[in-house]
Amino acid sequence: MWNDTVARDLIDDAKGAPGALLPILHTLQETFGYIDRAAEALIAEALNISRAEVHGVVTFYHDFRQSPPPAHTLKLCRAEACQSMGGDRLAARAKARLGVDFGEATADGRIGLEPVYCLGLCSAAPSAMLDGRITARLDEAKLDALLTEAAR
DSSP, X not given: OOOHHHHHHHHHHHTTSTTOHHHHHHHHHHHHSSOOHHHHHHHHHHHTOOHHHHHHHHHHSTTOOSSOOOSEEEEEEOSHHHIIIIIHHHHHHHHHHHTOOTTEEOTTSSEEEEXXXXXXXXXXXXXXXXXTXXXXXXXXXXXXXXXXXXXX
16 A cells, blocks of 8 residues: 655655666555555655656556556467467457456456566467466466456
8 A cells, every 4th residue: 555654765765876766666666566646746856857757757667557456467478479379369358258458457456467478488379477477378268267266
């Protein structure tokens, strides 16, 4: 849960370092799971830069989240090898079952669906990753099992 006091302390601890903006953002995300919009003003003030500059960095890098992360994240490989082995069909199935598109989370915040552009398992395509655990040779049954696991 976001806490302005803790965020200010983390920002103050790192603001003197060269190139402090990215390390501060990473620290805030590691601590809170996301970068709260309120952090942008705190960082801008501490680093004597504009809020627009901070916001630009937060929104440019796709790894920075601007809202609390879902409890579980399912990443489906969207690279060519996985697409050629049925990845598009599996992606459509996951979207339909979850009722979300890539980059979204279920209404209850339980499961987020993210695209990833290569998990390095091209010879065992298609592949997916649930909470950091990779599944190769993904098929409908394996996908359904991952979604059931994440829904618990």
